[in-house]
Amino acid sequence: QVQLRESGPGLVKPSQTLSLSCTVSGGSITTNPYYWNWVRQSPGKGLEWMGAIDYSGSTYYSPALRRRTSISWDTSKNQFTLQLSSVTPEDTAVYYCASDKGGGQFYTSLYEYHYWGQGTQVTVSS
Numbered sequence: 525q526v527q528l529r530e531s532g533p534g535l536v537k538p539s540q541t542l543s544l545s546c547t548v549s550g551g552s553i554t555t556n557p558y559y560w561n562w563v564r565q566s567p568g569k570g571l572e573w574m575g576a577i578d579y580s581g582s583t584y585y586s587p588a589l590r591r592r593t594s595i596s597w598d599t600s601k602n603q604f605t606l607q608l609s610s611v612t613p614e615d616t617a618v619y620y621c622a623s624d625k626g627g628g629q630f631y632t633s634l635y636e637y638h639y640w641g642q643g644t645q646v647t648v649s650s
Contacts, residue, residue, distance in 0.1 A: 525550050526548065526549070526550040526551040526623065526638070526639045527548070527549045527550050527639070527641075528546050528547070528548055528621045528622065528623065528639055528640060528641040529546065529547050529549075529641050529642070530544055530545070530546050530619060530620065530621050530641045530642070530643065530644040531544065531545050531546075531547065531644070532544035532545060532619075532644060532646070533646070534644065534645055534646060534647060535646075535647050535648075535649065536611055536615075536646060536647070536648050537648070537649070537650050538611060538612055538613065538648055538649075538650055539610055539611070539612075540611060541607055541608065541609045541610075541611070542606070542607065542608040542609075542611050542615065542646060542648075543605065543606070543607050543608075544562070544605065544606045544619055544621075544644065544646070545603055545604070545605045545606075546560070546562075546603060546604050546605070546606075546621030546641060547601070547602065547603045548560070548602045548603065548604075548623075549602070552599075552602060553577075553579065553597060553599065553602055553603075553604060554579050554580075554599055555579055556579045556580075557578075557579060557625050557626060558578070558579050558623050558624070558625060558638075559576045559577070559578045559579070559584075559623065559624050559625065559626060559628055560576060560577050560578070560597070560604050560621065560622075560623050561573065561574075561575070561576040561621065561622045561623065561624065561628045561629075561637070562574040562575055562576070562595065562606045562619065562620070562621055562622075563619075563620050563621075563622055563631075563634070564617040564618065564619045564620065565617055565618050565620070565634075565643075566614075566616060566617035566618070569617075570632060571631065571632055571633060571634060572586070572617075573586055573628065573629045573630075573631065574586050574589050574593055574606065574608075575589065575590075575593050575595050575606070576595065576628060576629070577595045577596070577597055577604050581597060583595050583596075584629065586629070589608070592608055592609045592610055593606070593607070593608055593609075594606075594607040594609075595607075604621070606619070606621075611648045612648060613648045613649065614648075615646070615648050616646065616647050616648045616649075617645075617646060618643040618644065618645050618646075619643065619644050619645075619646050620634060620640050620641055620643045620644075621640065621641045622634060622637035622638075622639065622640035622641070623637060623638050623639045623640070624636075624637045624638050625638065
């Protein structure tokens with residue numbers, strides 16, 4: 525059974541860079557054809573897809589967040605990482621990592637993904 529676990533700071537100051545990691549167990553992040561996504565959800569808003577890295581290391585980003593987002597991986601740790609720069613209070617949300625086999629950028633519910641983490645609350649505040 526594949527399990528994902530997010531980790532990172534719960535509080536980030538405005539203008540700083542948010543960095544979160546997702547550690548995967550029970551399966552390799554280089555397994556074809558899996559995609560490894562970052563999504564977030566803030567109060568009163570729907571699920572927002574931020575970007576993904578696939579089994580070959582190729583990355584994909586939401587056009588709305590592309591300029592501020594970077595996703596990378598460390599295959600030796602079976603881990604992938606999200607960096608979101610120049611954060612504002614509007615970036616306050618619960619952040620999830622999730623996996624799928626393609627199409628994850630169109631999902632509107634976390635339950636559409638194959639696997640997902642428990643989520644981590646990130647608050648942007650001074």
